[in-house]
Amino acid sequence: MNNSTLQRYQKEFAGKFGGGSAFGFWKGRVALYAILRAMGIKEGDEVIMPGYTCVMAVNPIIYLGAKPVFVDIDPKTYNMDPNQIEAKISAQTRLIIAQHTYGIPADMDAILDIGRRKEIRVIEDCCLSMGSTIRGQMTGTFGEAAYFSFQWNKPYTSGLGGMALTSNDDLGQRIEELCEHETCEPSSKQINLLRLQLMIYRSFIYPKTTALAQETFRTLNKWGLVVGSSQSSEMTPKMEPDFFKRMSGMQASAGLRQLGKLDENLAHRRKMRALYDRFVDEHGWEGPKISDDADPVLVRYPVRVGDKAEALRRASGHFVELGSWFECPLHPIETDMSAYGYHEGMCPEADKASHEVVNLPCHMRASESTAKRSVAFLAKLANAK
Numbered sequence: 001m002n003n004s005t006l007q008r009y010q011k012e013f014a015g016k017f018g019g020g021s022a023f024g025f026w027k028g029r030v031a032l033y034a035i036l037r038a039m040g041i042k043e044g045d046e047v048i049m050p051g052y053t054c055v056m057a058v059n060p061i062i063y064l065g066a067k068p069v070f071v072d073i074d075p076k077t078y079n080m081d082p083n084q085i086e087a088k089i090s091a092q093t094r095l096i097i098a099q100h101t102y103g104i105p106a107d108m109d110a111i112l113d114i115g116r117r118k119e120i121r122v123i124e125d126c127c128l129s130m131g132s133t134i135r136g137q138m139t140g141t142f143g144e145a146a147y148f149s150f151q152w153n154k155p156y157t158s159g160l161g162g163m164a165l166t167s168n169d170d171l172g173q174r175i176e177e178l179c180e181h182e183t184c185e186p187s188s189k190q191i192n193l194l195r196l197q198l199m200i201y202r203s204f205i206y207p208k209t210t211a212l213a214q215e216t217f218r219t220l221n222k223w224g225l226v227v228g229s230s231q232s233s234e235m236t237p238k239m240e241p242d243f244f245k246r247m248s249g250m251q252a253s254a255g256l257r258q259l260g261k262l263d264e265n266l267a268h269r270r271k272m273r274a275l276y277d278r279f280v281d282e283h284g285w286e287g288p289k290i291s292d293d294a295d296p297v298l299v300r301y302p303v304r305v306g307d308k309a310e311a312l313r314r315a316s317g318h319f320v321e322l323g324s325w326f327e328c329p330l331h332p333i334e335t336d337m338s339a340y341g342y343h344e345g346m347c348p349e350a351d352k353a354s355h356e357v358v359n360l361p362c363h364m365r366a367s368e369s370t371a372k373r374s375v376a377f378l379a380k381l382a383n384a385k
């Protein structure tokens, strides 16, 4: 049953993007690893990516002996500044990863143009963008391949999960071969723990009970009952022996259910963004800058504040679900960034955004009053921008 559920999910997922092939994995980072392997990324190769990302998106590059090269962000879009890419290209550059941060589409025209001129391949990190479009075309269909995450905080969740998508037949074939010959299955313990977490997630997590939900998770964690989305071993650049795992049937059926509600989810997120835009504007702050030809679906709504630590500290007492990412250019804050070749000052706008940006919920459980209350909370702190 596992296999056929996964096949169906992969097919329906690809269908949302007009076709191509999709391949399910245990997590998003594993999907990226599969794409890199299929592209033959190897020791000594360089991969260009934004210096405002999740360390889990960097690990697979390091696992293969390749070198991540970080490009600073445009402070208004939170995406890689295309004007700074060419200066980072060397004879070793093999790939550019265009990440659609918070769901805001990266400047794909400019990035694809650089890729064509310099003969460098381009893929997309869609872990935070599901349903965002540029001139009506879905993010995830611009590059040679794209990868997605279904972890708790992502546009939709199956607890954990990831998908690789490509409409390039050769690449699809190679990913398929890797899936057949090199991946392992998640253990039944991992699957059962994830199933339990999903149940708890569905019954407990509402914006107003975030503190309760977090407390519940902390307790379960103490009992050893949480499949962490990231163990501390994953914040160091060393691959675990069972890293290359496929998606379980349980994740696939949870994913299928979510996919069935996708249109409703995307419409809700668009509505939430419009509300935040309005409330943020009423305070004279600046929302994220969206290019005229893009229609983004935001995973969370980013706002800059003067004292991020203070805002985060006070949020849960006010029942405000304030997100902290990205806490540093290679989220989370525990990352030893120098082990990844990142040094403070390498991407000054990313450093600054990490210190200033908090994000607000756009998910299905957030409503107009959530948006109003969250923005009012930030306004009371009197330090939003």
Ligand SMILES: *Cc1c(COP(=O)(O)O)cnc(C)c1O
Pocket (backbone or CB within 6 Å): 027, 028, 029, 030, 053, 054, 056, 057, 099, 125, 127, 128, 148, 149, 150, 151, 161, 162, 229
């Ligand atoms: C969450 C995330 C990932 C990793 O996804 P996992 O499913 O946790 O492996 C990669 N890139 C970005 C931008 C993300 O937000």
